Amino acid sequence: MISAVRNLLDYNRSKGEPARIAVRFRNAQKPSQIIRSKDFKESIKPYLSDRVRINFTVDFDNWGGTIKPGDLKGNMRMRVLPPALNIPCQRLFDYAVRHDGSVRLCGCRLTRTDLDDLVVGHLKEKSIAEISRSDEAWKIIKGFYSGQRPETCRQCSFYQPVDQEWLATRARGENMTMPE
Numbered sequence: 001m002i003s004a005v006r007n008l009l010d011y012n013r014s015k016g017e018p019a020r021i022a023v024r025f026r027n028a029q030k031p032s033q034i035i036r037s038k039d040f041k042e043s044i045k046p047y048l049s050d051r052v053r054i055n056f057t058v059d060f061d062n063w064g065g066t067i068k069p070g071d072l073k074g075n076m077r078m079r080v081l082p083p084a085l086n087i088p089c090q091r092l093f094d095y096a097v098r099h100d101g102s103v104r105l106c107g108c109r110l111t112r113t114d115l116d117d118l119v120v121g122h123l124k125e126k127s128i129a130e131i132s133r134s135d136e137a138w139k140i141i142k143g144f145y146s147g148q149r150p151e152t153c154r155q156c157s158f159y160q161p162v163d164q165e166w167l168a169t170r171a172r173g174e175n176m177t178m179p180e
Contacts, residue, residue, distance in 0.1 A: 002039045009047035017051045024055045028074030031056040064111040065155025079157040087161040088144040089153065092118075093170075095128060103131050105140060109158050117150040 005023060012019050023044060027034060034040055034056070048054065059079035060072060069078045089106070096107030098114060101123040110116060118140065121131035131137060140150055153159070160166075 002043050006043040006047075009044065009052060012052065013047060017049060019051070021052045022055055023053070024057065026057045026060075028072075028076050030075050031058070061109075062155065062157045064109050064152050066111050081155070081157050082159045082161075084147075084149070084159070085161045086145050086147050087163075088141045089156075090160045090162050090166050091158065092141055092144075095132070097123065097128075103128065105137060106152070109152070109156055111152050116152050118152050 009021065009023075012021060025031070025034060035045070044054065058077065060067070060076055061079055062068070062081075067078075072078065091106040091108050093105075094107045096104050096114065098104070102115065102119050103121045103123060104114060104116070104118040105120055106118050110118075120136040120140065121134055123131075126134065143149065
């Protein structure tokens with residue numbers, strides 16, 4: 001893996017760094033141990049620049065409660081559950097279309113299966129626009145206001161409540177980026 005990353009970084013540099021590259025570590029070691037390692041010093045550090053950066057994951061998502069602290073190794077730690085506000089999650093507005101045409105709210109997390117309580121329609125029956133305005137979708141979204149979350153969302157550590165900044169960005173039609 002190290003040689004593959006180095007080859008990518010070397011190729012990018014040889015072409016004048018046309019691509020932005022983020023090397024993301026999902027690590028069981030402390031970041032300080034990684035940056036002191038021989039592999040990092042020889043294969044990654046020489047390539048760091050404004051267009052090539054690194055990122056360390058220090059808090060791990062629980063994938064809707066399916067991953068427990070005992071599943072983590074080394075210095076990994078579980079992300080703290082955010083407060084359960086009675087506000088819909090931003091991710092409910094990022095639809096996922098399954099291979100069979102089923103459409104579900106939240107394309108980023110699931111628990112046991114992606115055929116769960118966030119499935120709100122099917123492309124053989126309605127368009128994405130119709131599904132986004134459907135009673136099924138809005139029942140889930142509105143449920144947050146009364147504290148009724150789908151089972152999939154109840155223990156999710158990736159919850160990000162809708163806020164004024166998110167609404168303004170969506171209103172302007174800007175691309176959204178998902179926080180780490």
